[in-house]
Amino acid sequence: MSRKNSRPKKTATAAPAPGGAASPPSRWLTGAICVLLVAMVFIVYGQTLHFDFVNYDDDSNVYQAPQVTAGLTVAGIEWAFTHTQLGRWAPMATLSRMIDCQVHHLWAGGHHLTNVLLHAMAAVALFLALLELTGFAWRSGFVAAVFALHPLHVEAVAWVSARGELLCGLFFMLAVWSYAAYAHRPGRWGCYTLCLLCFALGLMSKPTMVTLPFVLLLLDYWPLRRFGNVPAARLLKEKAPFMLGAVCFCAFTLYVTPPTLSVDNLPLWLRLENALVSCCIYLGQTFWPVNLAGYYPDPTHGFPLWQVAGSLLLLCGITAVAIRCRNSQPSLLVGWLWYLGILLPVIGVVQISHYAHADRYTYLPQIGLCVAITWAVAGWAGGQWLRRQIVAAIAVAIPCALLVMADRQATYWRNGQTLWTHTLDCTRDNDVAENDFGNVLLAQGRNDEALAHYREAVRINPHYADALANYGHMLFTTGQADAGIAESAEAVRLYPGSARIRCSYATDLFRAGHVDEAAAQFRDALQDDPDDADAYICLGNVMLSQGRPEDAIAQYEEALRADPDNALAHDNLCHVLVLLFQRGHQREAIADTQKALQLHPADSTLQYALSHMNAALP
Numbered sequence: 001m002s003r004k005n006s007r008p009k010k011t012a013t014a015a016p017a018p019g020g021a022a023s024p025p026s027r028w029l030t031g032a033i034c035v036l037l038v039a040m041v042f043i044v045y046g047q048t049l050h051f052d053f054v055n056y057d058d059d060s061n062v063y064q065a066p067q068v069t070a071g072l073t074v075a076g077i078e079w080a081f082t083h084t085q086l087g088r089w090a091p092m093a094t095l096s097r098m099i100d101c102q103v104h105h106l107w108a109g110g111h112h113l114t115n116v117l118l119h120a121m122a123a124v125a126l127f128l129a130l131l132e133l134t135g136f137a138w139r140s141g142f143v144a145a146v147f148a149l150h151p152l153h154v155e156a157v158a159w160v161s162a163r164g165e166l167l168c169g170l171f172f173m174l175a176v177w178s179y180a181a182y183a184h185r186p187g188r189w190g191c192y193t194l195c196l197l198c199f200a201l202g203l204m205s206k207p208t209m210v211t212l213p214f215v216l217l218l219l220d221y222w223p224l225r226r227f228g229n230v231p232a233a234r235l236l237k238e239k240a241p242f243m244l245g246a247v248c249f250c251a252f253t254l255y256v257t258p259p260t261l262s263v264d265n266l267p268l269w270l271r272l273e274n275a276l277v278s279c280c281i282y283l284g285q286t287f288w289p290v291n292l293a294g295y296y297p298d299p300t301h302g303f304p305l306w307q308v309a310g311s312l313l314l315l316c317g318i319t320a321v322a323i324r325c326r327n328s329q330p331s332l333l334v335g336w337l338w339y340l341g342i343l344l345p346v347i348g349v350v351q352i353s354h355y356a357h358a359d360r361y362t363y364l365p366q367i368g369l370c371v372a373i374t375w376a377v378a379g380w381a382g383g384q385w386l387r388r389q390i391v392a393a394i395a396v397a398i399p400c401a402l403l404v405m406a407d408r409q410a411t412y413w414r415n416g417q418t419l420w421t422h423t424l425d426c427t428r429d430n431d432v433a434e435n436d437f438g439n440v441l442l443a444q445g446r447n448d449e450a451l452a453h454y455r456e457a458v459r460i461n462p463h464y465a466d467a468l469a470n471y472g473h474m475l476f477t478t479g480q481a482d483a484g485i486a487e488s489a490e491a492v493r494l495y496p497g498s499a500r501i502r503c504s505y506a507t508d509l510f511r512a513g514h515v516d517e518a519a520a521q522f523r524d525a526l527q528d529d530p531d532d533a534d535a536y537i538c539l540g541n542v543m544l545s546q547g548r549p550e551d552a553i554a555q556y557e558e559a560l561r562a563d564p565d566n567a568l569a570h571d572n573l574c575h576v577l578v579l580l581f582q583r584g585h586q587r588e589a590i591a592d593t594q595k596a597l598q599l600h601p602a603d604s605t606l607q608y609a610l611s612h613m614n615a616a617l618p
Contacts, residue, residue, distance in 0.1 A: 025137035033141040034124045040399070041120040041148050044406045048112040048158050052415040055439050056294060057161040060086055062097055063106050066533065066563035071102035089256050092205040093164035111160045118166040119157045123148035125173035126367065132180040134223045139378055142395050143370045149402040151289040151409040152282075156360040158413035159294075164206040165360050171202035172209060172364055179216055183224045192238070199242055203249045208364060210249055211342045213242035218337055222330035266298065266351055273303050275347040276311040278357040282343070283314075285359070286366055289402075292409055293426040294419045295433055296356045300461075315340075322372075329379060335372025339365045355432070416440040431461040438470060450474060458487075465495030469504045476508045484508060492521075499529035503538060510542055518542055533563035537572060549576050553592055560596075574609050581613050589613060 053063055062068055067079045072095070080094040096114065104110025123144050130140035147153070156165040175198035182191035202209035220226040220235055227235075266274075277299075285292065319340075322333040342365040348356070381387040412422040420437035424430060438453035451474045457467035472487030488505040495501055506521035522539040526532060540555030553576050559569035573596060581589035593610045 024135055025131070029137055030128075030131065033127060033137065033144075037123045037127060037141070037144055037148055038120045040145065040403060041116060041123060044149060044403060044410060045112075045116045045119065045157050047407075047410060048116060048413070049109040051108060051112055051158065051413060053108045053111075053160060054294075054413065054419050055416040055436055055443075056159070056419065057086060058159075061161045061163075062101070062111065065097075066531075066565070068094065068097050069101050069106065069565070070098075072098045084256055087256075088164070089253065090164045090205055092167050092201055096163055096167060097160075108160070112158070115157050115160065115163065115166055118163075118170055119148070119153070122166065122170040122173055125170060125177060129173050129177035129180060130371070132177055132184070133219060134375075136378075138395075139374050142399070143367065143374055145399040146370050146402065147367055149399055149406050150286070150362075150366065151292055151402065151406045152285055152359045152362045152366065154292070154406055154409040154413065155294065155358065156363045158410050159360075162360050165208075165363050168202045168206035168209050169363050171198040171205060172212060174198045175202065175212055176215070176219070179219070180224070183220070183226060196241060199245060203245065207249065207253055207345055208342060210246040210345060211364075213239045213246060214341045215338060216242065218334045218341075222334045266300075270299065270302055271348050271351055273308050274299050274356055275349050276308055276315065277303050278347055279340070279343060280311040280314055281357060282362050282365070283369075286362070286369055289405060289409075291426040292359055293423040293430075293433075294412075295423055295430060296358065296427060297430045297432065297460075298354060299356050329376050331375035331379075332372045335368040335370075335375075338368025338371070342368070429460045431457045431464050431467060434460065435464065435467040435470060438467075442470075442474075447474065447478070451478065463494055465491045465498065465501055468494065469498075469501040473504050473508060476511070481508075481512050485512060497528050499525040499532045499535060502528070503532070503535050507538060510538070510545075515542060515545060519546075531562040533559040533566045533569060536562065537566070537569050540572060540576075544576060549580055552576050553580075557596065578609055578613075581616070586613065586617060590617075 053059070065085070067076050067083075070076055076098050077095065080091040080098070085094060097111070100111045100114055104113075126147055127140050127144035130143055131137055134140060156162045156169075175195045178191045178194040178198065182188055182195065185191070199209060199212055202212070216239060217235070220230070318336060322336040326333045343361065346358075346361045377391055381391045412418050416436065417440050420433050420440060423433040424437065427433065434453045434457035438450040438457065441447075441450040441453065451471070454467055454471035454474055457464060458471050461467065468487050468491035472484045472489075472491060474484070475481075475487060476484030485505070485508055488501075488508055491501050492498075492505050502521050502525035506518040506525065509521060510518035519539060519542045522535050522542065525535045526539070529535070536555045536559035540552040540559070543549075543555060544552040553573060556569050556573035556576065559566055560573070563569065577589050577593045577596070580592070590610065590613050593613065597607065597610065
């Protein structure tokens with residue numbers, strides 16, 4: 001036997017799949033799971049294509065925001081990056097709404113369709129990211145299915161104004177997926193660059209994205225197992241751009257946050273109590289998602305001591321168990337820290353809102369819980385046939401149950417009436433729900449019922465400026481002018497920076513005959529919001545009543561600058577121009593009409609008025 005033939009043959013051995021999987025899944029299986037995830041999302045959320053907008057920020061974010069309803073324009077893009085909406089700087093969310101208005105105009109179903117598509121893509125991206133990280137197709141698919149169908153996520157998908165949550169979620173999944181690809185093949189710097197790009201886009205969608213560097217470090221520990229295999233200096237160097245971006249974004253966010261959302265609205269001890277209790281509430285809702293509401297009111301009177309102490313003990317106990325099992329079940333520690341870490345920016349220690357907690361805040365944190373439990377249960381089943389059959393049956397039953405529950409939960413977001421009726425059924429002393437349900441009733445002409453809900457909102461929270469303004473306005477319209485003006489004045493004192501509240505107060509003053517005071521309030525409102533077209537129109541009406549038609553024209557033109565499609569501004573402007581003409585100022589009226597037409601050449605009302613003015617000249 002020759003020396004060559006005597007050598008033992010080398011057998012080709014496949015590199016172990018990440019996370020300990022025996023072999024990567026077939027492309028057919030991967031594709032089938034992706035298709036199934038998309039189908040499940042549309043089974044639950046397809047109904048939202050027939051839903052309306054709700055009177056819960058959708059007005060300010062979409063259908064009453066002229067910069068958004070104008071569609072995607074150069075000026076609109078600039079505005080999205082230089083302005084905030086409801087105190088939040090989220091240009092990607094704003095741009096996506098502009099695109100929706102460009103394509104679907106104000107058809108609410110089109111805006112909902114975008115939400116559904118984003119959620120479906122996020123579910124698929126989550127599955128592919130977990131598959132890249134661990135190599136386990138069925139476990140990854142189960143986590144993605146729970147993410148796609150859990151009722152806690154209905155708010156993020158069925159509410160048009162939650163667009164930032166969905167965009168952030170999608171970019172988060174894509175960032176994790178690209179980072180996993182880079183970690184498995186460190187030479188592929190394109191994947192690292194893509195991860196950085198997704199991080200930047202996610203930051204411009206929602207601040208939750210600042211937690212990505214922390215999550216990437218967790219993934220380095222498990223399932224990537226880079227700790228000990230890659231120098232610590234390199235791991236930190238990789239995260240440095242992400243950490244720097246997170247710090248800069250946090251500083252910028254605090255800078256642009258308006259005073260009404262400052263950190264001193266609630267005392268620190270109350271915010272800490274709420275953070276502890278909310279973490280446990282989210283846990284409970286994850287396993288028993290019932291009585292989910294659109295708004296959970298602030299705990300203005302604190303929590304019972306047993307509830308706070310119990311929450312602290314529960315969180316510490318779970319943390320201790322996860323740390324103790326870090327060697328045998330590292331997924332428990334990583335998943336639990338994922339849950340706590342992503343919740344931290346939105347848990348309320350730094351107060352960014354006026355509610356105790358919100359279902360949509362679980363959109364990303366809940367993934368960590370699901371990963372921890374899924375891998376722990378799969379490890380328990382091991383190779384035992386009976387256990388595996390039990391786990392498989394449960395893994396099928398859970399998504400089916402969640403699908404039914406999410407389908408029902410989504411129906412509550414059909415319109416403002418269904419949302420606030422359900423919210424009032426699920427919560428107590430909910431001032432925001434009472435006020436917003438009153439707005440729904442007022443729009444339906446049910447004034448007496450609306451007044452009752454405004455009164456209840458003020459009873460619950462006497463310092464709630466929006467409710468006070470609405471209550472005062474309703475008192476005024478029902479003949480209680482003095483009482484109504486007093487309530488509205490108190491609302492302005494409590495919230496002096498709200499242009500809407502000032503305009504409501506000024507309108508009542510004007511109707512009561514206090515013309516000069518009303519004009520002063522409208523001017524103050526325009527200082528707070530120079531793009532408030534309604535305030536310009538109202539101020540123009542005041543000036544017209546004072547016999548100053550030329551000044552009124554200037555205000556109506558400012559209204560059209562702020563909102564070129566404002567029909568009332570067009571009508572009022574035309575009315576004043578015709579009035580000037582009839583009073584004998586023919587040349588001035590024609591000149592002003594021609595000037596207005598240069599700004600708005602497609603305005604048929606102005607064209608008609610100009611033609612009649614020219615025809616009436618001697």
